[in-house]
Amino acid sequence: MQFKRLLELFLIFFKIGAFTFGGGYAMIPLIRREISERREWLSPGDFADVLAIVQSAPGAIAVNTAAFVGWRLGGFPGLVLAVLGATLPSLLTILIVAAVFLTFQQNEFVNAVFAGLRPAVFALIVSAVFTVGRDVLGRRAPAGEANGPAAGEANRSTAARESSRADRRFGVAEIVIGVLLLTLVRLHPILVILLAGAAGIVRGRVIAARGLRARTRSPAGPIGTTHEE
Amino acid sequence: MASFLSSLISLFWSFFKIGAFSFGGGYAMIPLIEREIIERHGWLTMAQFIDIIAISQATPGPVAVNSATFVGYRVAGVTGGVVATLGVVTPSVLVILLLAWLFFRYRSLAVVQDLLAGIRPILVALIIVSAISVFRESVTGATTLAIALGALAVLTWTKIDPVLVLLGGALAGLVIHFL
Numbered sequence: 001m002q003f004k005r006l007l008e009l010f011l012i013f014f015k016i017g018a019f020t021f022g023g024g025y026a027m028i029p030l031i032r033r034e035i036s037e038r039r040e041w042l043s044p045g046d047f048a049d050v051l052a053i054v055q056s057a058p059g060a061i062a063v064n065t066a067a068f069v070g071w072r073l074g075g076f077p078g079l080v081l082a083v084l085g086a087t088l089p090s091l092l093t094i095l096i097v098a099a100v101f102l103t104f105q106q107n108e109f110v111n112a113v114f115a116g117l118r119p120a121v122f123a124l125i126v127s128a129v130f131t132v133g134r135d136v137l138g139r140r141a142p143a144g145e146a147n148g149p150a151a152g153e154a155n156r157s158t159a160a161r162e163s164s165r166a167d168r169r170f171g172v173a174e175i176v177i178g179v180l181l182l183t184l185v186r187l188h189p190i191l192v193i194l195l196a197g198a199a200g201i202v203r204g205r206v207i208a209a210r211g212l213r214a215r216t217r218s219p220a221g222p223i224g225t226t227h228e229e
Numbered sequence: 230m231a232s233f234l235s236s237l238i239s240l241f242w243s244f245f246k247i248g249a250f251s252f253g254g255g256y257a258m259i260p261l262i263e264r265e266i267i268e269r270h271g272w273l274t275m276a277q278f279i280d281i282i283a284i285s286q287a288t289p290g291p292v293a294v295n296s297a298t299f300v301g302y303r304v305a306g307v308t309g310g311v312v313a314t315l316g317v318v319t320p321s322v323l324v325i326l327l328l329a330w331l332f333f334r335y336r337s338l339a340v341v342q343d344l345l346a347g348i349r350p351i352l353v354a355l356i357i358v359s360a361i362s363v364f365r366e367s368v369t370g371a372t373t374l375a376i377a378l379g380a381l382a383v384l385t386w387t388k389i390d391p392v393l394v395l396l397g398g399a400l401a402g403l404v405i406h407f408l
Contacts, residue, residue, distance in 0.1 A: 054325065057324040057325050058249055058251050058320060058321050059251060059320065059322075060293060062290075062291065063291070063294070063318055063322070064321050064325050067322045067325040068325050068329055071329055072329070079322065079326070083318060087290075087294060087318055089290065090288065090290020090295055090298065091290075091310065091311070093288045093290065094284070094295050094298035094299050094310070095298060095302055095307060098298070098299045098302040098303065098310070099302070101280070101284070108406075111406075112403050112405075112406035112407070113399045113403060114276075114280050114283065114399075115373065115402045116399050116402020116403065117283040117398045117402060118276070118279050118280070118366065118367030118373070118398075119368055119373045119376040119380065119398060120283070120376060120397065120398025120399075121279050121282050121363060122360065122364050122367045122368060122377050122380075123376075123377050123378075123379075123394070123398075124380070124394070124395070125356060125360045125363055127381060128356050129353060129356045132353055136349045136353055137350070137353075170350070171350035171353075174347070174350040174351055174354070175350050175353045175354045176354075177354075178350070178354025178355070179354045179358055182358045183358060188264060189260045189355060190246065190250045192351060192355075193351055193355075196347045196348050196350070196351035197345075197347045197348050198347065200344050200345065200346045200347015200348060201343045203343065203347065204339065204342070204343025204346065204347075208339070
């Protein structure tokens with residue numbers, strides 16, 4: 001019984017791993033279908049929470065979801081098998097591609113293909129700037145969305161609208177400063193990420209301190225607190 | 230043998246770092262891979278790295294994992310590929326374990342949410358910086374600039390699958406080369 005479930009975990013995440021093209025958000029519907037529709041391993045509500053967690057952790061969404069679901073359903077062996085399942089398809093594919101690519105690297109034909117591919121990759125990245133930028137600056141989600149109804153309601157109040165404008169200003173400032181630190185100062189990306197996290201905590205503290213005073217007057221809740229309390 | 234072992238260790242460690250800080254998946258960690266793999270170790274050139282990004286779009290799996298496998302294989306064969314892939318996956322598995330544990334204790338931790346709210350915008354900065362690096366390497370003249378702008382227009386105004394856009398770029402490269 002236990003063995004059967006472990007095998008099933010492996011196979012499902014192998015399938016998810018095999019269809020995660022380009023990585024990222026595209027395969028969330030696929031995971032949801034396998035995990036909480038076909039099998040009732042996680043309720044839809046739990047699935048939303050899992051998404052919030054796997055998006056906040058570093059690493060690929062598919063691998064993270066595998067780790068979380070595997071751990072919940074099968075403990076540590078479940079985690080290992082699910083992560084293996086999610087990783088193996090790309091590992092195998094890339095090993096083959098790498099072997100072939102290294103052989104044909106000097107080929108004129110292959111060079112022409114990649115000369116055309118590279119500008120297209122540039123376009124993909126620029127378009128990711130737009131979509132991620134919209135996600136980050138447009139609303140307080142993904143956190144707001146993933147955190148469930150409580151955060152959603154807070155977003156609708158006037159105080160929250162006010163705060164989302166402040167969030168946007170903070171976000172834009174951070175992006176500009178971040179680009180400068182990375183390009184002109186040439187700080188290490190890890191350091192820039194850590195600084196951004198620290199800035200977020202400091203800002204949260206300041207907002208919470210201000211909110212404590214505002215709360216006594218306004219029933220709408222403290223400005224900028226999308227945290228559930 | 231000793232140098233083989235030491236290159237396995239530095240592969241694991243480099244990709245462990247990359248795995249630990251690849252928030253948001255995908256393009257945001259391109260500057261980090263660039264710093265570690267291209268500048269520090271010289272394991273790849275920028276052009277090869279962009280090729281891996283292109284390959285990653287057309288094959289299953291995220292860019293970070295694919296780069297790990299590819300670089301590892303190049304540096305130390307199949308063993309290297311497996312070790313580097315393990316390196317990139319391990320930190321996120323550890324963090325997930327920790328978060329899962331925290332999650333069931335405190336469903337929402339204000340400090341953690343503040344931290345994440347601070348990190349989210351920086352992802353955009355990282356992606357902008359990677360666009361700049363990739364631009365320098367990939368747009369070398371009028372034809373490549375035309376491909377870049379055309380691809381960007383298609384991606385922005387249509388819902389065409391990005392894989393098809395890449396195929397279009399590849400085709401354009403071939404046509405231009407053999408014209």
